[in-house]
Amino acid sequence: MTEQLLFWVFAILSCGGALAVVVTQNVVRMAFWLVVSLGSVAALFFLLHADFLGAAQLLIYVGGTVVLLVFGVMLTASGHTIKVQTTPAETLLGCGVGLLLLCVLVFGINSVEWSDVASRIPKAGDSAAVIDQAEDVRLESAVTSAKTDESRDKAKNAQEAVLARRQSGRTLRQLGLSFFGLRPDRNLNQEPGKPLAPGYLLPFEIISIHLLVVLVGAAYLARAKRRVTPGLEADL
Amino acid sequence: MSGPLAVLTLENYFASVLKSCADSETVAMVAFVLAALTHAALLLGLFGGLPVFYIWLERKVAGRIQDRLGPTRVGGKFGWLQTIADGIKLIQKEDLVPKDADSLVFRMAPYLAGVASFVAFMVLPVADGWVGVAAECGAFLILALMSLEVLGIILAGYSSGSKWALFGAMREAAQMVSYEIPMAICALIPLLIAGSLNLQVVGRMQSGGFWNWFIFHDPFAFLAFFCYFTVATASVKRAPFDLAEAESELVAGFHTEYSGFRWSIFFLAEYASMFAVSGIAVLLFLGGWETGSGIETVIFEGVEGSGLRSWWKDVPIRGFGLGSYIANVFAVHVFVIKASLLVTLQIWVRWTLPRLRIDQVMTTCLKYLVPISCFLFLGAVLWPLILASTNGRPVVFGNALKSVVSSGSGSAPTVARTNSEVAR
Numbered sequence: 001m002t003e004q005l006l007f008w009v010f011a012i013l014s015c016g017g018a019l020a021v022v023v024t025q026n027v028v029r030m031a032f033w034l035v036v037s038l039g040s041v042a043a044l045f046f047l048l049h050a051d052f053l054g055a056a057q058l059l060i061y062v063g064g065t066v067v068l069l070v071f072g073v074m075l076t077a078s079g080h081t082i083k084v085q086t087t088p089a090e091t092l093l094g095c096g097v098g099l100l101l102l103c104v105l106v107f108g109i110n111s112v113e114w115s116d117v118a119s120r121i122p123k124a125g126d127s128a129a130v131i132d133q134a135e136d137v138r139l140e141s142a143v144t145s146a147k148t149d150e151s152r153d154k155a156k157n158a159q160e161a162v163l164a165r166r167q168s169g170r171t172l173r174q175l176g177l178s179f180f181g182l183r184p185d186r187n188l189n190q191e192p193g194k195p196l197a198p199g200y201l202l203p204f205e206i207i208s209i210h211l212l213v214v215l216v217g218a219a220y221l222a223r224a225k226r227r228v229t230p231g232l233e234a235d236l
Numbered sequence: 237m238s239g240p241l242a243v244l245t246l247e248n249y250f251a252s253v254l255k256s257c258a259d260s261e262t263v264a265m266v267a268f269v270l271a272a273l274t275h276a277a278l279l280l281g282l283f284g285g286l287p288v289f290y291i292w293l294e295r296k297v298a299g300r301i302q303d304r305l306g307p308t309r310v311g312g313k314f315g316w317l318q319t320i321a322d323g324i325k326l327i328q329k330e331d332l333v334p335k336d337a338d339s340l341v342f343r344m345a346p347y348l349a350g351v352a353s354f355v356a357f358m359v360l361p362v363a364d365g366w367v368g369v370a371a372e373c374g375a376f377l378i379l380a381l382m383s384l385e386v387l388g389i390i391l392a393g394y395s396s397g398s399k400w401a402l403f404g405a406m407r408e409a410a411q412m413v414s415y416e417i418p419m420a421i422c423a424l425i426p427l428l429i430a431g432s433l434n435l436q437v438v439g440r441m442q443s444g445g446f447w448n449w450f451i452f453h454d455p456f457a458f459l460a461f462f463c464y465f466t467v468a469t470a471s472v473k474r475a476p477f478d479l480a481e482a483e484s485e486l487v488a489g490f491h492t493e494y495s496g497f498r499w500s501i502f503f504l505a506e507y508a509s510m511f512a513v514s515g516i517a518v519l520l521f522l523g524g525w526e527t528g529s530g531i532e533t534v535i536f537e538g539v540e541g542s543g544l545r546s547w548w549k550d551v552p553i554r555g556f557g558l559g560s561y562i563a564n565v566f567a568v569h570v571f572v573i574k575a576s577l578l579v580t581l582q583i584w585v586r587w588t589l590p591r592l593r594i595d596q597v598m599t600t601c602l603k604y605l606v607p608i609s610c611f612l613f614l615g616a617v618l619w620p621l622i623l624a625s626t627n628g629r630p631v632v633f634g635n636a637l638k639s640v641v642s643s644g645s646g647s648a649p650t651v652a653r654t655n656s657e658v659a660r
Contacts, residue, residue, distance in 0.1 A: 002269065028338060028341060029341060035348070051372055051373050052376065055376050058377075059379070059380035059383060063380060063387070063416075067409060070409070071390070071409040074390070074406055
C-alpha cells in the first residue's frame with residue numbers, strides 16, 4: 001500500500017513535470033520541470049528495485065544532460081531566445097509527432113500478453129535482498145538446530161555453498177560481465193555443443209566508438225579558428 | 237456542548253484505531269512507516285548535526301591560522317554555540333527575492349541543492365549493516381546523487397537575475413562537469429580492487445589491520461587517494477577551488493542574491509557534502525568504520541563467533557542483537573571521527589592556500605588530474621596481473637583479499653574465507 005502511494009506520487013510528478021515542460025514558455029523553468037519529471041522516473045525505477053537503472057537515470061539525465069542543457073542556455077540565451085514562442089505550424093507538428101508516439105506506445109502496451117507477464121513478476125517484498133535474508137535465516141536455523149556433528153557439518157556446507165553461489169555473480173556483476181560478452185547466467189550450466197548466448201560486447205563497443213566520434217567532432221567544432229601565437233598561452 | 241462529545245468521538249476514534257491495528261496489514265504498514273521515519277530522522281540528525289559542528293570548527297581553525305581566537309563568547313570559553321546563534325540570526329532575516337529574479341526557480345533552487353546533498357547520506361554506510369538504503373550499486377548511486385547538487389547551484393545562479401550570480405553559476409557548471417570525470421575514475425580504483433559497487437562490501441573487505449586498507453593495497457591506490465581527495469575538495473567547491481563564490485571577484489558568486497534561511501540551506505549543503513565526500517574517501521581508501529588496529533576482529537568477531545557481535549543475540553527483539561548494536565555504535569564513532577579528520581584537512585587547506593584563477597582550475601583538472609587519474613587507473617588494473625605473472629600471487633605480501641559476501645541488508649557480516657585460508 002505504501003508502495004502504491006509512492007507510485008502514484010511519483011507517477012503524477014513525472015507526468016505533471018512533463019506537461020509543465022510543454023506548457024512553460026521559459027527555457028530555464030523548462031529545465032527545472034525536466035528535472036522534476038526525470039527525477040520522478042528515477043524514483044519509479046527505485047520503487048521497482050532497479051537500483052542500477054535509477055542511478056544511471058539520475059547520473060546521465062538529471063546530473064548530465066540537464067546540467068549541460070542549462071549550461072548551454074546560460075551561455076546562449078538572451079532576451080528573445082529565453083522565451084520560447086512557437087508558431088501554430090510548429091505546435092501542430094509537435095502535437096502530431098506526440099500523438100504518433102502515443103499511438104506506438106498504446107499499440108505496444110496492448111500487444112503484450114499481460115496475464116503471462118504478471119505470473120512472472122515476483123510477489124511484493126520479493127526483492128533480491130529479502131529473498132537473501134529469508135535464505136540466510138533458514139540456513140542459520142538449520143545449522144543451529146542440527147543435532148549431530150555430521151548434520152551440522154552438512155548444514156554448514158550448504159550455507160557456504162549458498163554464499164559461494166551468491167558471490168559468483170548476481171545482478172550487478174552479471175550486468176558487468178554481459179558487457180564483456182560473458183553470460184554467466186545462461187552459459188555456466190550449458191550442454192557442450194550448443195551455441196553460446198551472446199553478450200552485449202558488440203553494442204557496447206559500437207556505442208563507445210560512436211561516443212568517440214562525437215568527442216572528436218565536438219573538439220573539431222570547438223577548436224580555435226584563429227592561429228594562436230605560442231608565446232601567449234605559455235603563461236597559463 | 238463540545239466537551240463530552242469531543243471526548244466521546246476521540247474515544248471512538250482510538251477504539252477504531254486499536255481495532256484496525258489488529259489487522260496485520262495495517263500493523264505492517266505502520267511499522268514500515270515508523271521504521272522509515274526513524275531512518276530518515278537519524279540521517280537528518282547526522283545531516284544537520286555535523287555541519288553545525290564543522291561550521292564552528294571552520295571559524296575556530298580559521299581564527300587560529302590567522303592568529304585570532306575565533307568565537308569565544310557564545311556558549312562558554314570556546315564558543316560552542318556560535319553556529320546555533322548564527323542559525324537563529326539567519327532564520328530571523330527577511331526572505332528576499334530580487335525584482336529581476338525568476339521567483340519560482342529562485343525559491344526552489346536551495347532546496348534542490350539541499351536535498352541532493354542529503355540523499356547522498358542515504359546510501360552512505362556508517363557502520364557494518366547501518367545504512368539508510370542498502371543498494372547493490374551504492375558507490376555508483378552515491379556518485380550520481382552527489383552530481384545533482386550542482387544543478388541547484390546553477391539554477392540558483394541563473395534565476396537570481398544578477399551578473400555576479402550568473403558568472404558564479406557558469407564557473408560552477410564548467411568546474412563540476414570537468415571534475416566529475418577524475419573523481420569517478422579515482423573512485424573506480426578501490427572499487428576495482430574490491431570487485432563490488434556495494435559500499436558495505438568495500439568497507440568489510442578492509443577489516444582487520446590498517447595494512448588491509450585499500451590505500452596500502454598498491455602504489456597506484458595510494459596515489460589515487462590523494463588524487464581523489466584533491467578532486468573531492470574541488471567538487472564541493474572548497475578553496476583553493478571555490479571559484480563559484482570567489483568573493484574577491486564575484487561578490488559572493490552564485491548566492492549573491494540569497495539571504496536568510498535560503499542562504500543557510502546552501503551553507504548547510506556545502507558542509508554536509510564535505511562530510512559526504514570525506515565519508516566516501518574513508519570508505520573507499522581508509523578502512524571505513526574500522527580503527528585499523530585490528531582490535532575489532534579480536535573483540536567484535538572473535539574466534540568461531542565468540543566475539544561481541546554474537547553476544548546477546550535476539551535481545552530484546554528477534555534478529556536484533558545487543559552486542560552487535562554496541563559494536564556498531566562504536567563503529568559509527570570511528571567512521572565519523574575519520575571523516576571529520578578529512579574535513580578538518582579540507583578546512584586547513586582552505587585557510588592555507590590562496591585561490592586559483594578559473595583558467596588554472598580548469599587546467600588543473602583537464603591537463604593534469606584527468607591524465608593522472610587515467611594513468612593510475614591503468615596501473616591499478618595492470619598491477620595484480622603483473623604481480624601474478626612475476627610473483628605468482630596478486631598481492632605483494634599478506635593474504636590475498638578476503639572475499640566478503642554481502643548478506644541480507646542489516647544482518648551481521650558473513651565472511652567466507654578464500655580457498656587457501658579454508659585449506660589451512
